[in-house]
Amino acid sequence: MNQSQDGKGYFTEERIMIRDTARAFTMREVLPVANALDGPDGEIPMDLRQKMADMGYFGITIPEEYGGLGLGAFEYCLVAEQLARGWMSVASLMARGQGGMIKRVMTEEQKRAYLPRVVRGEFLNASSLSEPGTGSDLASISCRAVRDGDDWVITGNKYWCTFADGSDFMTVFARTAPPPSAAKRWMGISCFMIEKPRGTLPKGVSGAKIPKIGYFGWNTLELSFDGCRVPASALVGEEGMAFRIMARGLETARAHTAARGIGLAQGALEDATAYAQERMQFGRPIAEFQAIRFKLATMATEVEAARQLLYHVCNEIDQGRRCDKEASMAKYFATEMAERVTSEALQILGGAGYTTLHAVERYWRDARLTKIFEGTSEIQQRIISDQMLGKSEVDKWITDTAFEKAWGQK
Structure with a gap:
């Protein structure tokens, strides 16, 4: 395709179209909603979420074989920049699609079952990494997952989980084995994909809304896992390698x-x-x-x-x-x-x-x-x-x- 001088040769006609279309969508659909609803009690409307799905924004980086656009980080960030120009929360909502960071380690069966739903905006994620005593030092998480027969039982607290209630599934990182040493505390952490009805939390999980000064349009929660039981199939990727x-x-x-x-x-x-x-x-x-x-x-x-x-x-x-x-x-x-x-x-x-x-x-x-x-x-x-x-x-x-x-x- 023809190269544009815009962006030092990074831009193709397709990328220019993607950027400009996202800009028009933002000015028409996102900015007016943000100006009207931004505040502690405002919520990103479901119809805007559906419009984002119709634009393909939840599946930008998902391969075409699963219904996505099959594009890369460049196009993903082009759209994110434009959406954030209207409302950063909407640009962040887009990241709840894409299959999440677990997409690459999903089995083929999981990809075919879940990714088309992600593209349609029907299966959006909330990632649960941080904890009350663990912010950026994610290698030190203490939330535990213990194997019990055909299930895993998760116990512990998580913090800063945005969209936990509004999502369709949660990606939860928990420790399944003690680290071999203090110097290698990042080992022994596993990842679980927990499906749940939208608007609720999984059974065995309670949450409290965290008051914020911004990032409005959705809730950010502190979560308590009290013996949350999930099937063995909820483990994503290799145990201890998350x-x-x-x-x-x-x-x-x-x-x-x-x-x-x-x-x-x-x-x-x-x-x-x-x-x-x-x-x-x-x-x-x-x-x-x-x-x-x-x-x-x-x-x-x-x-x-x-x-x-x-x-x-x-x-x-x-x-x-x-x-x-x-x-x-x-x-x-x-x-x-x-x-x-x-x-x-x-x-x-x-x-x-x-x-x-x-x-x-x-x-x-x-x-x-x-x-x-x-x-x-x-x-x-x-x-x-x-x-x-x-x-x-x-x-x-x-x-x-x-x-x-x-x-x-x-």
Whole structure:
């Protein structure tokens, strides 16, 4: 296909169409809903969810043989950026499709049974990784799963599980064996896929809503697993090897978070630019003042720099090359940028920006979260520096030749 100069040759006519269609969908369907419903009691409407399914947004990275679009991380992040420009929660909802990070380790039978339903928006996921005492250090999770005959019994607490109640299944990570040593605590963790009726929690699981200052449109819950019994078939992948699933899945997840941060910053930049051209002070638009013009120039430069880094990372992912360091760089740079740019946009709007009459305050609140989830900025710096100074033992384990070969064949 013809190459565009947009994106340094990354763009084909198809990708331009995907991006522009997502932009139009966001401005028409997502932004008005966000402006009307964003708040502690707002909920992403079911009809918007269905429209996303009709657009194919829940199956962007699912192979065509299962009903998906069969595209890559690049297209996935193109759409995510545009959706986040309207409402980050909707861009995040898209990630509850795609088959989740367990897609690559599903059996062929599981793929044929579940993935077509994912594409239709009928089988969406909620991932349960973090715990009350375990945030970014996922190797230290303590929630236990014990084998009991033909079942597994899960006991423990989980935290920050967004969409647990609204999802159709949950991906739960639990420890099935003690680690062989403190230095290898990432070993012995397994992954379970727990099906459940939408709008409920699994039997043996209770939840409490966590009050948030943003990321509205759905609930984020603290979960208590009290002898939750699931069949042996709920185990996904090899027993005790799930940390690899988390680690490899987080490359795309962090690229997705970078895309969300860029979308928030782009929305704030556009709104601030429009406001600066309309707002009159001292007899002329404030866009004519150098202080404002230079703010906008800096904001636009930072947004574009983050976008180009993200394109590089997505291309590496789609080429099948390991890029955990680069994915962390993109996530770190884009989310730090998003907080700065949205804050500057709010400053340009002045008092108006500190009201809910403008979307900038939403972008600002949600941008702050991007520096925390999918690994904090500090965790990204640790990953980057570990790669620079010598791989850690866990990275050597994750990139084991046998595992890499099996991963590539999925």
